[in-house]
Amino acid sequence: AEESAETPTIFSAEMKATALELKDTAMEAGLAYELDESLSTEVGPRRVGTPGDRLGIKWAVAKMKALGFDKVWTEEVTHVYWERGEIEAEVTGPYPQRMTAIALGGSVGTPKKGIEAEVVEFENFAALEAAPEGSLKGKIAYVSYRMERKIDGSGYGPAVIARGYGALTAEQKGAVGYIMRSVGTDNNRLAHTGGQREDKGVAGIPAAALSNPDADILSNMIRRGQPVTFKLKQSSKRHDKKVVKTANVIGEVTGRETPEDYVILGSHLDSWDVGTGAVDDGIGVTITMAAAKHILDLPQRPKRSIRVVLFGAEEVGLVGVKQYLEKNRAELDHHVIGAEWDFGVGRIYDMKPGVGPQALNAIREMAELFAPMGVSLNAANDAKGDSDLSLLGEAGMPAVEFAPDGSLYFDYHHTDNDTFDKVDPEAMKFNTAIYTMFTWLAAESGVDFRK
Amino acid sequence: AEESAETPTIFSAEMKATALELKDTAMEAGLAYELDESLSTEVGPRRVGTPGDRLGIKWAVAKMKALGFDKVWTEEVTHVYWERGEIEAEVTGPYPQRMTAIALGGSVGTPKKGIEAEVVEFENFAALEAAPEGSLKGKIAYVSYRMERKIDGSGYGPAVIARGYGALTAEQKGAVGYIMRSVGTDNNRLAHTGGQREDKGVAGIPAAALSNPDADILSNMIRRGQPVTFKLKQSSKRHDKKVVKTANVIGEVTGRETPEDYVILGSHLDSWDVGTGAVDDGIGVTITMAAAKHILDLPQRPKRSIRVVLFGAEEVGLVGVKQYLEKNRAELDHHVIGAEWDFGVGRIYDMKPGVGPQALNAIREMAELFAPMGVSLNAANDAKGDSDLSLLGEAGMPAVEFAPDGSLYFDYHHTDNDTFDKVDPEAMKFNTAIYTMFTWLAAESGVDFRK
Ligand SMILES: [Zn+2]
Ligand SMILES: [Zn+2]
Ligand SMILES: [Zn+2]
Ligand SMILES: [Zn+2]
Numbered sequence: 001a002e003e004s005a006e007t008p009t010i011f012s013a014e015m016k017a018t019a020l021e022l023k024d025t026a027m028e029a030g031l032a033y034e035l036d037e038s039l040s041t042e043v044g045p046r047r048v049g050t051p052g053d054r055l056g057i058k059w060a061v062a063k064m065k066a067l068g069f070d071k072v073w074t075e076e077v078t079h080v081y082w083e084r085g086e087i088e089a090e091v092t093g094p095y096p097q098r099m100t101a102i103a104l105g106g107s108v109g110t111p112k113k114g115i116e117a118e119v120v121e122f123e124n125f126a127a128l129e130a131a132p133e134g135s136l137k138g139k140i141a142y143v144s145y146r147m148e149r150k151i152d153g154s155g156y157g158p159a160v161i162a163r164g165y166g167a168l169t170a171e172q173k174g175a176v177g178y179i180m181r182s183v184g185t186d187n188n189r190l191a192h193t194g195g196q197r198e199d200k201g202v203a204g205i206p207a208a209a210l211s212n213p214d215a216d217i218l219s220n221m222i223r224r225g226q227p228v229t230f231k232l233k234q235s236s237k238r239h240d241k242k243v244v245k246t247a248n249v250i251g252e253v254t255g256r257e258t259p260e261d262y263v264i265l266g267s268h269l270d271s272w273d274v275g276t277g278a279v280d281d282g283i284g285v286t287i288t289m290a291a292a293k294h295i296l297d298l299p300q301r302p303k304r305s306i307r308v309v310l311f312g313a314e315e316v317g318l319v320g321v322k323q324y325l326e327k328n329r330a331e332l333d334h335h336v337i338g339a340e341w342d343f344g345v346g347r348i349y350d351m352k353p354g355v356g357p358q359a360l361n362a363i364r365e366m367a368e369l370f371a372p373m374g375v376s377l378n379a380a381n382d383a384k385g386d387s388d389l390s391l392l393g394e395a396g397m398p399a400v401e402f403a404p405d406g407s408l409y410f411d412y413h414h415t416d417n418d419t420f421d422k423v424d425p426e427a428m429k430f431n432t433a434i435y436t437m438f439t440w441l442a443a444e445s446g447v448d449f450r451k
Numbered sequence: 452a453e454e455s456a457e458t459p460t461i462f463s464a465e466m467k468a469t470a471l472e473l474k475d476t477a478m479e480a481g482l483a484y485e486l487d488e489s490l491s492t493e494v495g496p497r498r499v500g501t502p503g504d505r506l507g508i509k510w511a512v513a514k515m516k517a518l519g520f521d522k523v524w525t526e527e528v529t530h531v532y533w534e535r536g537e538i539e540a541e542v543t544g545p546y547p548q549r550m551t552a553i554a555l556g557g558s559v560g561t562p563k564k565g566i567e568a569e570v571v572e573f574e575n576f577a578a579l580e581a582a583p584e585g586s587l588k589g590k591i592a593y594v595s596y597r598m599e600r601k602i603d604g605s606g607y608g609p610a611v612i613a614r615g616y617g618a619l620t621a622e623q624k625g626a627v628g629y630i631m632r633s634v635g636t637d638n639n640r641l642a643h644t645g646g647q648r649e650d651k652g653v654a655g656i657p658a659a660a661l662s663n664p665d666a667d668i669l670s671n672m673i674r675r676g677q678p679v680t681f682k683l684k685q686s687s688k689r690h691d692k693k694v695v696k697t698a699n700v701i702g703e704v705t706g707r708e709t710p711e712d713y714v715i716l717g718s719h720l721d722s723w724d725v726g727t728g729a730v731d732d733g734i735g736v737t738i739t740m741a742a743a744k745h746i747l748d749l750p751q752r753p754k755r756s757i758r759v760v761l762f763g764a765e766e767v768g769l770v771g772v773k774q775y776l777e778k779n780r781a782e783l784d785h786h787v788i789g790a791e792w793d794f795g796v797g798r799i800y801d802m803k804p805g806v807g808p809q810a811l812n813a814i815r816e817m818a819e820l821f822a823p824m825g826v827s828l829n830a831a832n833d834a835k836g837d838s839d840l841s842l843l844g845e846a847g848m849p850a851v852e853f854a855p856d857g858s859l860y861f862d863y864h865h866t867d868n869d870t871f872d873k874v875d876p877e878a879m880k881f882n883t884a885i886y887t888m889f890t891w892l893a894a895e896s897g898v899d900f901r902k
Contacts, residue, residue, distance in 0.1 A: 037671065040668070041546060041668060041671040041672055041675075042546045043546070044546070044547075044548040044549075044668075045548075045549075051547075095492060095493045095494070095495070096495075096502075097495040097496075097727070098495075098496075100867060187868075187870075187872045187873065188639050188641065188868055189641060189726075189866075189867040189868050189870060190639065190640060190641065212872065213868070213870040213871075213872050216870070216871065216872050217491070217492060217495075217727070217870065217871070220488065220492040220871075221492055224492075275640075276548070276668070415640075416551060416640040417638075417639055417640050417664070419638075419640060419664035419667070419668065420664075420667065420668070420671075421638050421663065421664050421667050422638065
């Protein structure tokens with residue numbers, strides 16, 4: 001009689017109790033932090049096609065096996081090679097100064113002796129786009145837009161467009177080179193690299209980012225009114241015909257009842273070559289591995305399988321997940337729900353689902369468990385999943401987006417500063433706890449998140 | 452009758468009123484900030500013997516003239532040249548990783564192909580000193596002591612000894628190279644340079660500092676127990692017979708009554724070659740210039756003269772002030788009192804005098820004007836003056852040390868990050884106000900600060 005008085009729930013009291021035990025386990029273990037220390041110390045940077053990338057794959061396979069995953073395998077991913085080379089940047093007049101710069105991913109190089117030209121400054125990408133055709137003939141175009149710091153990282157979009165299409169646009173107006181203020185919120189003299197978009201064509205002029213302090217110096221010079229000349233020497237090189245092999249690394253916790261259905265935890269194993277990728281996306285790699293490990297340590301496997309997928313070649317345009325999707329399209333319906341971590345060092349403060357209307361009841365019950373941890377349930381229900389998983393989300397896979405405080409993320413993003421000392425051990429425990437609870441509830445339940 | 456009831460004061464009510472007017476002027480003007488923007492944009496880094504150093508001298512002379520100083524001149528300073536060259540550092544085994552390093556000032560280079568050896572870690576300089584003779588034969592010594600962050604910069608002393616004498620000591624034990632954790636409180640992947648002490652001899656092995664994140668990585672590797680090998684390629688070079696010329700730049704506000712007596716405002720014009728020296732010591736250069744300018748703008752000159760001395764070659768061992776002292780020793784008694792700024796971006800919170808017992812009354816009256824600004828009067832009376840001025844203080848010149856909050860100073864100190872964006876315009880106004888008030892009261896009064 002007492003029992004029937006309670007509202008029926010999706011997740012049983014026993015399941016919730018186990019979820020809370022898993023929370024305690026994660027909060028005590030600190031496993032993700034430990035794994036990330038290992039990855040960033042023993043492997044370091046993992047840009048696609050480099051020895052570090054291959055070493056990272058070995059590390060991940062060995063570590064997943066050591067953690068006791070039921071199955072561990074790799075799925076080959078191919079891409080073309082890009083060579084960063086060296087870079088030298090300087091203002092040559094009227095106030096000669098060395099500048100800290102970094103090549104944008106995919107950039108061509110300059111001639112060996114470099115290019116030297118007058119700089120034309122634009123306050124943002126739209127202003128560059130509005131420049132008349134031919135108006136940049138023989139010049140170096142410079143977009144000085146400064147990214148805004150926001151908790152949800154929403155300053156990134158308005159800033160990153162200048163990285164994506166800046167060089168291509170500048171070239172169309174006649175420019176011989178393209179420089180931009182780094183897409184970053186810090187004031188460190190470390191420039192931020194990152195990919196250029198190639199869906200509208202490949203820029204044939206060299207492209208580089210200046211650190212924020214250097215952009216300040218350059219803009220201060222330009223403001224004085226005299227022509228400012230800039231020299232860029234960059235030996236980066238596209239090797240569009242040189243195929244390099246990398247991989248998606250997959251570790252499975254095999255479900256005890258419907259092993260053919262799986263909850264997906266995503267992250268990317270590749271990184272840029274600057275920094276050690278401890279943050280982007282070492283944190284995602286190790287939080288998801290740790291979450292699975294805590295579930296592996298339960299007395300029995302959950303009903304459904306869990307797949308921890310460490311995608312390859314994310315930084316160069318979600319290449320790994322695209323090839324995953326091609327290979328696994330037939331199984332897409334068995335991707336029950338997914339969540340990816342690719343957003344740095346902060347603590348989760350919000351959970352946004354992207355599920356069927358009926359499945360929202362299950363999400364609400366999960367959210368009740370997270371609420372005491374300070375995690376809100378987003379009113380929207382349009383999540384597709386972060387980064388790699390967004391492509392699976394768009395292809396129909398239900399997803400949850402756990403939003404961490406991203407205020408600091410773009411201080412380190414794609415710079416030399418992406419190192420393990422930036423990783424907060426307490427936030428790692430907290431975020432691992434949430435991923436573990438979510439994953440276990442989704443894998444143990446029979447909820448159809450598509451409905 | 453009413454007037455005689457008041458305690459007689461050292462500084463008249465009128466003088467104090469003028470001091471408060473000067474405060475308002477400085478707080479409104481923002482002149483130091485403007486000057487520092489000019490110095491760091493139009494000149495940039497100013498390491499002794501480099502073109503930037505010569506340009507800085509030109510800039511300072513021209514700017515002092517433009518500001519209307521009554522006299523502006525330079526006094527030649529000579530030093531020997533040191534070439535930084537290039538540096539490449541990497542761990543070669545068991546976990547190969549590129550390291551961010553910077554040569555310590557005065558370091559010799561490695562052979563062209565570099566040196567490669569096992570690293571031996573010491574937790575601090577004392578531990579290195581305690582290593583048995585010959586025990587480091589063929590090794591690279593590594594001191595991993597981490598500087599502590601303190602408001603008064605007192606973490607610097609215990610850390611900097613490893614920079615001063617580390618290489619020399621390591622060499623004595625047989626080491627072939629010396630590396631150390633940067634003397635810095637930040638977590639940026641920018642290593643901190645700085646001079647080595649040469650009073651006990653010149654180290655014959657190459658010496659470099661790793662950034663804090665790199666030192667973390669290296670120590671994490673070493674902790675694993677396997678031998679860690681390190682490769683250092685460094686083309687720095689001592690040119691001990693190549694004399695370079697620099698200068699102390701002096702600007703005078705000529706006193707209307709006893710022009711042969713002067714209040715000294717010190718700072719140093721040279722900087723390291725990394726960063727733009729906007730902080731170290733562009734802030735000192737421009738605060739002292741601005742303080743004098745505000746006094747120049749009064750209806751009449753103060754009784755005594757004011758000398759703004761921008762010392763040269765400070766970073767390489769207080770060379771400029773040593774030569775100033777030689778040249779001006781006969782006039783030492785006419786240095787009424789002095790104050791130097793060489794401690795970064797914070798606000799002044801304490802004033803410590805170093806004056807005769809009777810003159811403490813004047814200091815107390817000054818302190819009463821600063822008290823509402825949150826500046827305490829230090830109970831000690833042993834100030835010698837900061838940096839350059841400390842040598843004049845030791846030679847008998849009275850001094851005041853204004854202590855700013857130094858919590859952030861060693862985040863940027865001697866790194867690429869010493870750029871103008873770190874300079875806080877409000878703190879610049881505040882500190883300039885205090886320097887202006889102090890300087891004017893000392894120059895307008897007849898107080899003998901030696902008594
Ligand atoms: Zn990422
Ligand atoms: Zn990334
Ligand atoms: Zn200094
Ligand atoms: Zn210095």
